[in-house]
Amino acid sequence: MRRRQLGFKRKGDGRHQKRIRRPDPSTLHVNPTETNLTGVAGLAPFGAFIRELGVDAALSRSLSRLKTGRSVIYPMAAQMRLLMDSALAGEERVFGIEALAVDPLFVRLAGGVVPSIDTVYRDLCRFDEEALEALHSMVVDHGLDWDADGRPRRQVAEVPFRCSDWPDSVRVIAVRTRDRENGKQIYLWEGLDYTVQVFLTNEPVEAPEDVAARYDLRAGIEPLIGDLKHGWGCGRVPSHSFNANHAALLLKLLTANLMRRYVLDHVPHLASWRTPWLRRALILVPGRLARSARGTKLHVPERSQLARWLN
Numbered sequence: 001m002r003r004r005q006l007g008f009k010r011k012g013d014g015r016h017q018k019r020i021r022r023p024d025p026s027t028l029h030v031n032p033t034e035t036n037l038t039g040v041a042g043l044a045p046f047g048a049f050i051r052e053l054g055v056d057a058a059l060s061r062s063l064s065r066l067k068t069g070r071s072v073i074y075p076m077a078a079q080m081r082l083l084m085d086s087a088l089a090g091e092e093r094v095f096g097i098e099a100l101a102v103d104p105l106f107v108r109l110a111g112g113v114v115p116s117i118d119t120v121y122r123d124l125c126r127f128d129e130e131a132l133e134a135l136h137s138m139v140v141d142h143g144l145d146w147d148a149d150g151r152p153r154r155q156v157a158e159v160p161f162r163c164s165d166w167p168d169s170v171r172v173i174a175v176r177t178r179d180r181e182n183g184k185q186i187y188l189w190e191g192l193d194y195t196v197q198v199f200l201t202n203e204p205v206e207a208p209e210d211v212a213a214r215y216d217l218r219a220g221i222e223p224l225i226g227d228l229k230h231g232w233g234c235g236r237v238p239s240h241s242f243n244a245n246h247a248a249l250l251l252k253l254l255t256a257n258l259m260r261r262y263v264l265d266h267v268p269h270l271a272s273w274r275t276p277w278l279r280r281a282l283i284l285v286p287g288r289l290a291r292s293a294r295g296t297k298l299h300v301p302e303r304s305q306l307a308r309w310l311n
Contacts, residue, residue: 038287050258055254132243135247139250159173263282
């Protein structure tokens with residue numbers, strides 16, 4: 001399935017008539033003189049996407065008060081975006097930014113300078129309860145599922161239906177959704193916008209949304225936890241500070257939610273993929289920065305998934 005979505009065979013497959021011969025790697029001379037090559041080209045379109053959503057502005061409004069004054073070199077919002085880019089690139093811990101500090105695109109998106117990890121640790125420790133609550137609200141807001149027309153992808157309702165032989169306490173909860181990550185056996189017809197699930201419960205007072213979420217999570221929470229743990233490193237804690245660890249976790253959850261929205265909005269045919277595959281296809285893409293008087297361009301391989309979507 002992944003090979004089909006990535007274009008089946010690569011250009012040149014099956015066209016050679018002579019036996020191939022691998023070269024001697026020792027004859028290839030490594031020259032560390034190219035300063036415009038990047039391995040995370042996907043950070044640029046993703047950054048444009050979340051900037052349009054207002055994430056950068058929201059981070060600035062919520063967190064700027066934590067660092068004030070003319071002497072501030074690294075604003076809090078910029079530091080949090082730096083950590084989000086690092087998580088997108090697959091770095092699970094704060095010190096992963098040291099490895100990314102040699103990438104020209106990562107440095108450019110960071111504002112031209114990547115701070116030391118000690119500075120980032122100190123900024124994470126600045127979080128208080130108010131800042132954590134604001135970050136948590138952003139995680140929740142961007143976890144809501146809406147399509148490009150502003151319609152919800154998931155809707156829940158209690159249906160006034162009861163069979164004659166059912167107890168009076170039975171309630172019927174219906175859920176319809178536009179996207180599902182798993183459970184393809186529930187599809188009855190192809191080509192319809194919505195897939196519907198129905199739950200029967202004897203819970204008398206719980207809200208329909210809570211009933212559907214609780215029942216649905218029993219089947220789907222394990223893959224989600226596994227993806228957050230192994231795809232985003234949510235089990236990793238950066239320091240001994242509880243607030244810093246809480247903030248780092250919320251940043252990873254926010255990035256995961258935004259990545260999900262990014263995929264659903266721009267490449268919905270990849271929606272069933274797990275984070276490691278999405279990262280390889282959309283974020284960890286090689287590229288070259290080309291600067292001119294008109295600005296900076298980012299060139300990516302013609303046959304990459306990112307190039308096909310952008311073109």
